[in-house]
Amino acid sequence: MTAPLLIGTSLKMYFGYQQTLDWCRQVTDIARRHPAVTQGHAALFIMPSFPTLAPVLEMVRGTDIRIGAQNLSDQPPGAWTGEVSAAMLAEMGCRCVEIGHAERRRHFHEDETLVAAKTALAMTHGLSPVLCVGEGEEGDPEAAASECIRQMESALAETPHPREADLIVAYEPHWAIGASQPASSEHISAVCMKLQAYLDGHGGGCVIYGGSAGPGLLSRLEGSVQGMFLGRFVHDARAFEQILDEVMTLHAASR
Numbered sequence: 389m390t391a392p393l394l395i396g397t398s399l400k401m402y403f404g405y406q407q408t409l410d411w412c413r414q415v416t417d418i419a420r421r422h423p424a425v426t427q428g429h430a431a432l433f434i435m436p437s438f439p440t441l442a443p444v445l446e447m448v449r450g451t452d453i454r455i456g457a458q459n460l461s462d463q464p465p466g467a468w469t470g471e472v473s474a475a476m477l478a479e480m481g482c483r484c485v486e487i488g489h490a491e492r493r494r495h496f497h498e499d500e501t502l503v504a505a506k507t508a509l510a511m512t513h514g515l516s517p518v519l520c521v522g523e524g525e526e527g528d529p530e531a532a533a534s535e536c537i538r539q540m541e542s543a544l545a546e547t548p549h550p551r552e553a554d555l556i557v558a559y560e561p562h563w564a565i566g567a568s569q570p571a572s573s574e575h576i577s578a579v580c581m582k583l584q585a586y587l588d589g590h591g592g593g594c595v596i597y598g599g600s601a602g603p604g605l606l607s608r609l610e611g612s613v614q615g616m617f618l619g620r621f622v623h624d625a626r627a628f629e630q631i632l633d634e635v636m637t638l639h640a641a642s643r
């Protein structure tokens with residue numbers, strides 16, 4: 389059987405507490421009954437805000453939905469006011485953590501040294517990094533892929549081999565995040581296939597696409613990505629279900 393497509397989302401800081409729980413419940417209910425999930429063609433992850441991690445972890449108990457944080461400290465537990473450790477996330481039951489998102493690089497000045505430290509720490513605690521890479525300006529896919537591979541190499545520089553958790557690379561061109569539409573399918577496919585080829589030769593991992601992604605995009609990418617990293621366009625949980633419907637259609641077409 390082929391590997392499941394990875395369908396994940398970060399809720400960023402959009403929702404309130406109750407709204408997050410309501411949305412996660414809707415998606416969990418969809419996951420419990422949708423054949424794309426129950427038959428193993430799609431694997432899901434959700435990254436809600438820190439205060440909701442505990443109730444959401446409880447909510448998804450009995451499913452295989454991975455829950456992750458949108459950030460972690462690059463430091464071991466100690467005197468780091470306001471930070472959250474990899475150790476605590478792992479202890480709670482988180483299985484993945486987002487690292488290097490364009491918004492954290494831009495607004496919180498997270499540099500490549502910090503991204504590499506966080507990636508290594510996540511791995512050593514068995515947390516799969518959802519490592520976000522992407523070029524700043526719209527341009528040709530060759531240059532974009534080179535820049536993303538450079539970012540991946542930098543991010544993985546401190547990570548011991550073999551890796552202690554699966555690596556998920558989210559290709560997110562910065563210029564396509566928060567936009568009205570994603571990058572073109574041709575651009576996404578060309579870059580993601582290069583990044584996947586790189587990972588296949590360098591310890592493994594899977595490449596998913598994010599940046600104004602929504603229903604319909606996965607079908608247009610014709611198997612060139614391993615999944616999707618979703619944002620605003622699944623805030624209505626029915627859109628999440630539509631994407632799982634697409635996974636089923638793609639699976640049927642591949643048989």
Ligand SMILES: O=C[C@H](O)COP(=O)(O)O
Pocket residue numbers: 397398560564565566567598599600601617618619620621
């Ligand atoms: O974390 C998700 C990505 O940054 C994409 O967000 P967006 O689809 O709202 O642009």
